[in-house]
Amino acid sequence: MPKVTIDGHTIEVVEGTSILNAARQIGGDSVPPAMCYYSKLDVSGGKCRTCLVEVTKGSEKDPRPMPKLVASCSTPVMDGMEVGNKTSAKVMDARKGVVEFLLINHPLDCPICDQAGECDLQNLAYEHGASGTRYEEDKRVFEKIDIGPNIQLHMTRCILCYRCVNTAEQLTEKRVHGVLKRGDASEIGTFIENSLDNEFIGNVIDVCPVGALTDKTFRFKSRVWFLNPMNAHRNCEKCSGETVVWMFGDEIYRVTGRKDAYGEVKNFICNTCRFDTKDLAQWTIEGPRHIERDSVIGQGHYELKPTNTVKEIG
Amino acid sequence: MGRKLLLDRINIEGIKTYDVYRKSGGYDAVEKALKKMTPDEVVEEVKKSGLRGRGGAGFPTGMKWSFIAKPEGVPRYLLCNADESEPGTFKDRYLMEHIPHLLIEGMILSSYALGCNKSFIYIRGEFMWILHILEKAIAEAYANGWLGKNIKGSGFDLDLHVTPGAGAYICGEETALIESLEGKRGNPRIKPPFPAIKGLWQSPTVVNNVETLSAVVPIITMGGDTYAGIGIGRSTGTKLISACGNISKPGVYEIELGLSVEEFLYSDEYCGGIKDGKRLKACVPGGSSVPILPHFLVTKTANGEQRLMSYESLADGGFATGSMLGSGGFIVFDEDQCVVRNTWNFTRFYHHESCGQCSPCREGTGWMEKVLHRIENGHGHMHDIDLLWDVQRKIEGNTICPLGDAAAWPVAAAIRHFREEFEWHINEPKKCLEKNYGLVKEPVLTV
């Protein structure tokens, strides 16, 4: 099994493991951010360039460094490889550049975006972005469109990670949306008025790293950090039925898949669970969902048992 | 007169047709290879020849061939990259248009060497009329037993087809070409895996440029060692140079690598000097993506040595004072041209041609274009120059494919050598709309 060292931490991994996944096994600051890679998809990654790392030693056999930064999500580790992530000045500089590129055409409309609080781009910008912008030109804008009864596409926010297209390709038999046009005119779309109506298509909302695809049944209902995420399950014929229900009091505001520390769902869930099962009686609540990633949602301390003080206020 | 290996027969009337081509010695190399050589021996000759990819990157062809995976029972493919789209480059078109059988012969030899039984020529869609020329020539080659089953009794089978693109520079990138040939958008693939392992339809694939494959014919005819004796150092053989811009005689020329830039630019045999007796301002010697050279670095290197038309000499001085041979697209600027305007124009090209997959290229090319457009039109700020420098720096090396570099290099080189012209545009917002800056000053070396 090849051994790889990332930011000074050495780990042994299965042959063929990518640098990114090796870093995830180490955890902590060694893990490069990923905006397009999604481990649950057969095809993803390589595009956003946020996970670029510096390979300072190629392998034990061929110790030459790699001439360019490489996408850690799609570069397999070699035995003896040494990688710089947070410890590489080159990487941090390039990543800052990538964040700037992702933001120049992004509307920065977080105050009215449902994704705020659980947005990968927000987190990335917080960590690597600059406080001002050097971009003076007009931003690219698109009309909002409904693609199907429950999903809204807000293309202006999209960072073209291709995850939603890859999800549809993998989960549905007949993909109806894709990437149209090219360059910075590229857009996610159906070309003709068409609805995404496959049983599993709702998952495009969960895989979207930004607020480009949002759940219309939840639209503008609440900020995510005001809700209490609860692990819940039900008997579902179509999917595992294992979800997170986002509650306010006794009311279920929305249903999502169960996301891990990297924002990836453990299982894809069906549309019925996601959009049509909002009655508390239909779910067995397991308990508070621990949000593994660092997030404003966790700041609500919904996991703690209510104390007297809270009771008094409540 | 330099030696001609590809265009030596170009003036023979009817060389486009099979009969004339055959009479002039065409397909002799295939006959030789199939009868007297094993595939490995063909590869060996190409290795010995020192032939380097003629599409722009200049990677040794024999070495590229040796990377191809050979798993049992899996077909291998040879693809000819005829997606000639790099601004300044129009040499492959010339070969295919005028002597199509040379490419076909080169593809038969190369397919034999690589063990491919099905090969494709991917040609840019705008060259549809050349596609018809090639299809006609291919039909002739089939009719005369040079393609199809058991070619000339050798037991070697080969099918060859031509397939068009539809307007996308990016498809000249080999994995984008493969995607396009599969009927998809021309998005370059994330590597690894490389095409030599998993290419067209997930099979081992080699992609070579038109001129590269055509050069295999003289290599097999004369032997790799003889070919390696032509040219200079590691720049072996001959190269097609497509010359354009403000010169007296634009066109396609075959040169022996090592010819001096001065002779190429000023002699009547080639470019015939700057048009209308004007002065040279700058030159982009290898297609729009390579660094632009100011007049004082075109015929001489920074060390004062004569600059030669070779991979090494054109790159002498690195990006600080050199450029690249690239695809051989030789673009000449006279004293009345505006470098800022041209840089904006080239950047608009890359912006238009970016596939849009990866963020630095998708967003960065458009950003650079907008800033350059402002400067060109008298709305620039002094800090824009540093901004441009920083944006190109953050694109370069950080993208999926070389288009990012191709977009960054011209901007970097223009700022490096013509900064005073950019500053003049910003300081003289009105004047810059009325006249051009003229020549930049040659820096005085203090070392």
Added chain:
Amino acid sequence: MEEIQTKIEFKPETLKEIDRIIKQFPEGKQKSALLRVLHLAQHEFDNWLSVDVMDYVARLLHINPIEVYEVATFYSMYNVEKVGKVVIEFCHTGPCCLVGAEKILKHIESSLNIKPGQTTEDGMFTLKAVECLGACGYGPMLQIGETFYENLTEEKVDTLLNDFRLKFN
């Protein structure tokens, strides 16, 4: 399953040609024929690809319509909106501009009274400013259909436009 009948159908000889093209690729790889078939479709159906035409092509090649839309909108030679009878693709990349392309383009714009991307009111000409067509030594140049018109002057352009007017009126 019954094929949906539409008015759109290739001429028999085109269908034969498509069959020949598909057979160039291994079995099951008929999607590889897509780019060429779209060129044929554009040629046969008024220089552009309507949704109906694209859906027809998708059925012919047994692929999802979105796969056709994705491709048709990626490549610059395909028109997904209605265009004129004559589509002028004028090269405005650097090398052509060094030899006066911008002046010729202005001349075409004023002759036709349209800007790049527009179609004349009579539906005769569409003007597209396109990037490098690989004719840098022979600029200024433009392409109409499969033909390159090179070393253009204002006079040559005038003659060319007139010839096309006569041909299509």
